[in-house]
Amino acid sequence: MKRNPIYQKDELLSNRSPILPVLMLSTNAVLAFLVLINIYSVSGNAAQTGEIRYSAFLELYYILLLLLFLLILLLAPALSAPAISGExxxxxxxxxxxxxxxxxxxxxxxxxxxxxxxxxxxxxxxPILACTLLYGGIRFPELFLFLLFSFLSALFSSSLGLFFSSAQRSSTGAIASTYIAEFLSFGLMLLLFFFLPELSLTPLLYYILLCLILPLLSVLFLTLACLRLSPP
Incomplete structure (x- = not known):
């Protein structure tokens, strides 16, 4: 299978840059630090009172997911928005x-x-997120669904970034527009989540709908980006 030359060129540049390894190292260091602090706190409380708060591990899991998801929402536009405008x-x-x-x-x-x-x-x-599986309360399918939704969110945010990158001349304007559109989009998704009973939707059904809508919107914005680059 012939590889995309643009992807191949960007991959070579990425391999020579220390940015991604440093980002991966710092992200995993922060997550590992939070896990160790949580385990130390629970162990210290158990030594003093003889009680183990298993709910603390569940709270840690949601904190880790939230931090990682926010990082993805920040990273995707930063990488995609300057892609075309930078050229x-x-x-x-x-x-x-x-x-x-x-x-x-x-x-x-x-x-x-x-x-x-x-x-x-x-x-x-x-592997760090899987540490929470050791204490129960979290199953592997739930972790897989989070990774799937995070990847689809990254796809949507990247598509937004490429659209604005193809539509605007400056990288600064493309990045700002992408962050604004991303904030409004995910803010609307969060707002709809609080009105699920009024919409007669269960959280699982709402999640499935999002996993279907995000790729469709991504295809739409990618198509618009291609049209912006197409000669008249």
């Missing part, structure tokens, strides 16, 4: 469009580059 600022976008590459090849290459970095970050944190 335009460096005066290299016209050179890319003059090659045999189609706009869809450029957009997908940039998308795969962003998602591969985020996927590696998610994969590296899986």
């Amino acid at each position: 335009r600022e460096r005066k290299t976008l016209s050179l890319l469009l003059s090659t045999a590459l189609r706009p869809v090849d450029i957009i997908l290459g940039k998308l795969f580059s962003v998602l591969s970095s985020i996927f590696l970050l998610l994969l590296s944190t899986a």
